[in-house]
Amino acid sequence: MLLLAVDTATPAVTAALHDGTSVVAESSRTDARRHGELLLPAVDHVLAEAGLKLDAVTGIVVGVGPGPYTGLRVGLVTAATFGSVLGVPVYGLCTLDGLAYASGLDGPFVVATDARRKEVYWARYDGFRTRLDEPVVDRPADIAEQVAGLPAVGAGALLYPDTFPDARAPENVSAGALAALAAEKLAGGNSDGRIGAGGMGTDGIDADEGGADRARAERGDVVVADGFLPVTPLYLRRPDAQVPKNYKVVTPQ
Amino acid sequence: MADEPLVLGIETSCDETGVGIVRGTTLLADAVASSVDTHARFGGVVPEIASRAHLEAMVPTIERALKDAGVSARDLDGIAVTAGPGLAGALLVGVSAAKAYAYALGKPLYGVNHLASHICVDQLEHGPLPEPTMALLVSGGHSSLLLAPDITSDVRPLGATIDDAAGEAFDKIARVLDLGFPGGPVIDRLAREGDPKAIAFPRGLTGSRDAPYDFSFSGLKTSVARWVEAKRAAGEELPIRDVAASFQEAVVDVLTRKAVRACKDEGVDHLMIGGGVAANSRLRALAQERCERAGIRLRVPRPGLCTDNGAMVAALGAEMVARNRASSDWDLSADSSLPVTDPHVPGAARGNGAGGPAHDHDHVHEISKDNLYS
Ligand SMILES: [Zn+2]
Numbered sequence: 183m184l185l186l187a188v189d190t191a192t193p194a195v196t197a198a199l200h201d202g203t204s205v206v207a208e209s210s211r212t213d214a215r216r217h218g219e220l221l222l223p224a225v226d227h228v229l230a231e232a233g234l235k236l237d238a239v240t241g242i243v244v245g246v247g248p249g250p251y252t253g254l255r256v257g258l259v260t261a262a263t264f265g266s267v268l269g270v271p272v273y274g275l276c277t278l279d280g281l282a283y284a285s286g287l288d289g290p291f292v293v294a295t296d297a298r299r300k301e302v303y304w305a306r307y308d309g310f311r312t313r314l315d316e317p318v319v320d321r322p323a324d325i326a327e328q329v330a331g332l333p334a335v336g337a338g339a340l341l342y343p344d345t346f347p348d349a350r351a352p353e354n355v356s357a358g359a360l361a362a363l364a365a366e367k368l369a370g371g372n373s374d375g376r377i378g379a380g381g382m383g384t385d386g387i388d389a390d391e392g393g394a395d396r397a398r399a400e401r402g403d404v405v406v407a408d409g410f411l412p413v414t415p416l417y418l419r420r421p422d423a424q425v426p427k428n429y430k431v432v433t434p435q
Numbered sequence: 436m437a438d439e440p441l442v443l444g445i446e447t448s449c450d451e452t453g454v455g456i457v458r459g460t461t462l463l464a465d466a467v468a469s470s471v472d473t474h475a476r477f478g479g480v481v482p483e484i485a486s487r488a489h490l491e492a493m494v495p496t497i498e499r500a501l502k503d504a505g506v507s508a509r510d511l512d513g514i515a516v517t518a519g520p521g522l523a524g525a526l527l528v529g530v531s532a533a534k535a536y537a538y539a540l541g542k543p544l545y546g547v548n549h550l551a552s553h554i555c556v557d558q559l560e561h562g563p564l565p566e567p568t569m570a571l572l573v574s575g576g577h578s579s580l581l582l583a584p585d586i587t588s589d590v591r592p593l594g595a596t597i598d599d600a601a602g603e604a605f606d607k608i609a610r611v612l613d614l615g616f617p618g619g620p621v622i623d624r625l626a627r628e629g630d631p632k633a634i635a636f637p638r639g640l641t642g643s644r645d646a647p648y649d650f651s652f653s654g655l656k657t658s659v660a661r662w663v664e665a666k667r668a669a670g671e672e673l674p675i676r677d678v679a680a681s682f683q684e685a686v687v688d689v690l691t692r693k694a695v696r697a698c699k700d701e702g703v704d705h706l707m708i709g710g711g712v713a714a715n716s717r718l719r720a721l722a723q724e725r726c727e728r729a730g731i732r733l734r735v736p737r738p739g740l741c742t743d744n745g746a747m748v749a750a751l752g753a754e755m756v757a758r759n760r761a762s763s764d765w766d767l768s769a770d771s772s773l774p775v776t777d778p779h780v781p782g783a784a785r786g787n788g789a790g791g792p793a794h795d796h797d798h799v800h801e802i803s804k805d806n807l808y809s
Contacts, residue, residue: 222534222765252524263535421483
């Protein structure tokens, strides 16, 4: 197994290689405005560090957000394109789950990232592997009661100490943590050996796989492996778009 | 010819996800997924909606283009992509996909200019471009007169709109007349049954002291709107076909007059017209008439190649390969205001051998930002 993981849902641009046992190489840079420029060089860097070529990769892992940046799409389209060219599965993971996994915390805690516009993306966890609910976007003050007394992980927690007085590391998601989480899921979570491809029409289905998956893939349905998310972005917000109001007269009144 | 470069091109600068494949100047595939229907109810392209649609359509459209062309991705000689100008978030999806695609295949990447691509696409229809080529680019995002001695390295802006793009004017007048979005096709259709001389709408920037190659459609837009409002206020029936025809005539009269003048002034005997508005039947007819009178050969690609598409990007990419232009680096960025004077974005290490005059930023208008509605 050789997993390539990428995440561009937060200001971090991060890529990592995982061989099924441990992280082989990792690159992380924080620059919210340059996801598009930095991701491919980061992938190239981790492959060079490991002395491997991209075609050695057996699966792609991608953080699907939630994320407010236009850069969120950089990781997703990169992962989907790699999956299509290489013919390997693409596994979507919630970016918050990567942060939770990296924290190693036991018991109840919260992960919060910066959603901008004075809001956070957040979700509750019970231990570093178990998310309790779907991620949502809220103003910190509005959720203060719900998160009171809980440790909190992520840049969103550090930004709003009034709501999250017990902020913990890590601040940013790392592709290494995402890859490790995916490797664990693939090793243990699929006892029947089924591995599906990610969504977005990629055809990373191995020829020797179950007929049901193949049939679904041929119909164009999204096939999602157990424990993973479809390779589609978690925006959690509608686009800022307004249906124009009625025609505005230009004649001076 | 099998030794001509086989290039895949990706275009995502506005609302069309386009992937084209060409061999030299031969079109092999032109796959397009459009989100225009989603934008229609907003009366213009909404950048975030366009970006989301590009992400969904990207990989399936690439796969469809390869299937249509009947070629293997391994045989490609390069991947070209629109690096700008255009909507930043929309460009970013195409640029990221192109990088991943080129990297995974081990092929060179060419970030190219959207406007130069609009010109170069005519090679797929009418063979190699004459050098120099005079080009009039008219669409919802651009209105430019460009002189291109070498489409891969030397494109010079002669003039551009100082306010609305030509296609934007069509969209806004369609809204004044309650005809929906986009406005170009419906105005063209109605105008065929109207009298282009019925109403004397103004011709912007055509005075003797005005910039000879620049355009302005804002005054025309206001003039049409006031005329229509006066009719409505008086309770008279609106001669919608005559309004459409007279408005359209005012636009295409100025466009063709300035383009022909530029050809004469520069001693160029070819005029190329591209962009979505080049699909307008009256623009094509009047340009033909005036070019014939002036002894200029007119080249207008078929409508499907005039609107934004991947084939035009592939066409320019193939020319970059054929002329040994430097490929782009892996840190290529999407540049929403890439100057028209940069036909492509060569890698830093290899330098820019093209040179050229001072850079004049040619911005694409975000249609939804500035219109008749508040
Ligand atoms: Zn265009």
